[in-house]
Each structure stands twice: as structure tokens, then as C-alpha cells.
Amino acid sequence: MAVKTAKQPILVPVDFSVASEAALLKAFELAECLKVRVVVLHVVHDPGDMPGYYTTMLKKKKLARMQDAARAMLEEFIQEFRKKYNTKQRLKRTERMLVIGLPVTRIMQVAEKIDASIVVMGSKGERGLKHLMLGSVAERVVQLCPLPVLVVKAELQEETS
Template identity: 55%
Template sequence: MTEQKQGDTREHRSVRGPILVPVDFSAHSQAALLLASDLADGLGGTLLVLHVVHDPLNMPGYYARMARKKTLARMEDIAGEMLDEFMTGLKKQHPERRALQKPELLLVKGIPVTRILQVAEKQKAGMLVMGSKGVTGLRHLLLGSVAEQVAGLAKMPVTIVKDHSKN
């Protein structure tokens, strides 16, 4: 039995299921992944990093910067390379973050909101941590953000992170 000091109400809890972090390779995704790695390290959890490959009709040119180099490469292959590069860069920048050094990576195709929610349910995620660009105006009123839609529909806690390092 462990000894607890009087007045010390802290209790070490582990999160149930992995912490799911959908990424789009933006600064907001990076900020979300760093927060999620802190949570995973503190709560004894694991990270599941997800990238959803969009239908090209939804975001034409999204993978274009790498497609020019490999004109015949499939979109999934390009997205996989981008995910690997994104993670490799973060691991090198933050070697002290244990959960970030050994995350599970998952690449799926589909509509982001739908696929994020499906993966969260299938993987029994304990929580979701995702970045948001904070789009405003008419575009936001008509479409809403992926993060806002996921937060409204998810059956588990969702934390939305904005990158304020450049402000």
C-alpha cells in the first residue's frame, strides 16, 4: 500500500484508450500534438496520430507540393510521406517527450469529420486533441470547422488547440 501525505489529493490516473490526435500538418496540429504528448506522458496514456486523406475534390492541390516531385505517386503515398516527415521533425525537436517518440500512426481516406469520429470509436479513444485554425466569417457560418463539428459530435472529451506562438 502506498503512503499518501495528508492534504495530498493527487491520484495518478491513466487515460482509458489512446489519445487521438488528428493532424493536417499545420502549426495548429503541431501545437495539438505537443499538448497531447504532455497529457499522455502525465496520464500514462499513448498517442494515436491520425491523418485523413481527403477526396481531391474537397481540397484540390493539398498534396500538390510533393506531387510535383512524384507525378505518378498515389495521394495516399504522398500523405504517408508527409505524415512521416511531420512526425520525424517533431520527434527531433522534442526528444524529451516520451509519448511523442513512440506514437501509433494511422492514415485513412475519407471525409475528415466522419473518419475522425469512426477512428475514435473503433480505437476506443479516451480523448481527442486537435488543432483549429479558427476560421471566421461567411465560410465558417456555411461550413463550420472540422474541429467544431468533431467536438459537437464526439462521444468523448475533445480539446481544441490553437497555435498562438506566431501572434
């Protein structure tokens, strides 16, 4: 694997959770230091264990494609983040990506496509039987991704700058 340069973007996969907010906040701190852009990624996936993940948005619109609901949720997530952390200048130049597929696979494919230097993602820290049965997207990305992966715990979201 070639050494990554400082101008390569930071990839931040989000699922609109508090953990994703914490990861995005940490990614912007890194981006400020490194003077690189941030790419916010959402993978449209309605897993069998959580059917109806996008139903909140779909209830507002009678008929909508899952991708349309996810795109609206991504924009809303970014807008809420912008309001909460309005001092983050890099947010204005943030790229947004929406792809369809299995989260772990698509995160790694997008990281390769954009030539990311690092993946920064949140972790909800689930444990117990649910974790054993389903696993964690962050955990699988850490195991399989050839790039450095920074996992940010949800508790960090209380740190504001």
C-alpha cells in the same frame, strides 16, 4: 456511455498545420501525465474547396497516389516534430494511422475503433464567410463526438517544453 479508463489512448487528428503541431504537443503533455499512448491520425481527403492539398509532395514524385503522398507527409510531419521537441519520449511509441474519407466521420470512427479516451485536435480559428460556408472540422467533431474533445488553438505552438 461507459467511463473511460486511464489506459485508453489519446487520438490526435492532424492536417500538418501549426494548429496540429500545437495539438500534438498538448497531447504528449497529457500522455506523459496519464501514461498512455498517442495515436496520430491523418484523414486523406482532398476537399473541393482546396483541390491539390497534397500537390507539394506530388510535385516531387511524378506520379503518386494521394495516399502515398499523404503517408510521406505524415512521416515528415512526425520527423519534424521529433526534431523540434526531442525531449518527448512518448513520440517513440506513437502510433500513426492513415485513413481515407470525410475527416469528421473518420475521426469519430477511429476514436471508437481504438477506444480513445479523448480527441485532441488543433483549430486554425478561421472566421467570416469561409467559416460559415465550410465550417470547422474541430467544431463538427466537438458537436458530434461522444468523447471529450480538447481543441488547441494554433497560438499555443510557441509554448515549448
